[in-house]
Amino acid sequence: MASDPGFGTRGGRPHRVAIREVAEHAGVAVSSVSRVISGHPDVSETMREKVMKAIDELGFVPGLAAQSIRTGATKTIGFVISDIRNPLLAEIAHAAETRLRMRGYTLLMMSSLHDPELEADHLRRLAQHRVEGLLVSVTDEQNPETVGLLARAGVPVVLLDRDIPDLPTASAARFDHAGGLTAAVRHLADLGHRSIGLVGGSPHTRPSREREQALHRVVAELPGVTARVHGGDFAKEHGAKATYALLTGEDRPTALIAGSNQILVGVLSALAELPYEIPRDLSLVTCDDAPMAAFLRPRLATIRRDVARIGRESADLLLEALAGAPPRSIELPTRFDRAGSCAAPPPSPPPSPSPDR
DNA sequence: ATTCATGCTGACTGCGTGTT
DNA sequence: AACACGCAGTCAGCATGAAT
Structure with a gap:
């Protein structure tokens, strides 16, 4: 059994095991290997075992890039938020990723760091990755470059707690x-x-x-x-x-x-x-x-x-749009929890701090 | 004779690179 | 500049052979 599935080197250059080699190793046709990989129903148990054994022994991993050439599907979603280090946003990302992973999608996450230029750069890069959809929490709702890139993205867009009136084709999950x-x-x-x-x-x-x-x-x-x-x-x-x-x-x-x-x-x-x-x-x-x-x-x-909820709901909105549904928006509630940090104001004005700091 | 599993072939995909 | 090719896998359609 190969230790590093799909990886290796040949003559100093990276070498990945190809479906052809799996077919040769198993003594079957390339199309049979393809059928096994894609879960085609017309495959006998003996054939499946034979192919799986070869896949295991060679450490073959189907190349998503190659698959996407033929199918046009990258099964990748772009996710742009301000800063992935923010625990709140990490929670949103985690919830969205879990939801999308269940449907076979991979999330490509990027932080804009509140910089519209970096954000635009990320959007262009995600387009190059041929992402099938975008989950975006833009830094500046009025930035013409960002809005333009989203409008021309050609894939479903879901806005995370943002309003962009010039982008009627986008769905949105917002908080009240x-x-x-x-x-x-x-x-x-x-x-x-x-x-x-x-x-x-x-x-x-x-x-x-x-x-x-x-x-x-x-x-x-x-x-x-x-x-x-x-x-x-x-x-x-x-x-x-x-x-x-x-x-x-x-x-x-x-x-x-x-x-x-x-x-x-x-x-x-x-x-x-x-x-x-x-x-x-x-x-x-x-x-x-x-x-x-x-x-x-x-x-x-x-x-x-409920930030996990907006992560889930925005992922659902995107899945819906990917299935061909028209864009729509949802609003989620916010709730005030009173606690000890609030009390009646002091009878006299609060103490005046010294002006030097 | 029919059904099913499998093999084979060729078209196809987007993009970069090489050749004419 | 135009065209051909390779990459790596998918897909459809047809052929073949074995099992029922």
Whole structure:
């Protein structure tokens, strides 16, 4: 039995066992080997065993590239997200991959690192790989190059929590960010908070826009309550900077909402340097769980979403589109979990930190 | 005679490379 | 520039031989 299936060298160049060699080794025709490999019904048990024995002894692995030449099918799906190192996105990818693998597809994952140029480059590369479908969470919904590449992709596209009106051919799986955020703000207002700060993410993506719009909408319905938003990147650096700006400026909020798990890390790092104790001096709510957040005391009030579900559902939308169904969109809920990090605001304004940092 | 498993042949696929 | 070829496997259609 070969130790490394399908690999070897011949004269310094890579040599892979071909179907012809399997046929010769088994003493059968190439077409018979092909029938065995593809599970054709007209194959006797003796023939199957003979071929499988040769395949095993030679370590043959059918070449997907060669298969795709004839069939036109690569059984590969392109998956582009901002950063595969983000545990939240890793969970989405895992759920989607599991779903697609069950249907014989391989996922080709790429991180755009919030860089539209790199993202466009990935999309072009995936086209070269002849992927049969795309799962994409774009960095900038308005970027003409990205939108153009997706429009011309010629394969089904599913957007992950993104809105691109110029791309009506794409399906989409989105979260109702407004629902969870509205519940959180109402809870804070019920506790007595009158100034709420949101450390938002990129304005070029749907989740940030939805949250910001929802915040202004709900605040408009709550007499005496104001909101301040600091948008930026989905990054801890922005989280720290914006927190510092919000808490050291005029009209300091008594409650803060962190717009993502990466932003939360920055928010917490800024709070570690500022004289605020949670929840005594400041109420804190986060959007999405962070890996270590479960060990924080008090527990963090969190706007949660089922990320594994959006992974599964987006994979299903893509499978549906691959089967010829027209594009469609779905919306999944977000839920506010209140916890110890929220309390009534302090009777006097929160302590004023020293201006030097 | 019929059925089934198997073999054989040639077309076919997209792309890069070599030849005319 | 145009054309031919090789790559590695799939596929369809037909031929063949053995078993029922």
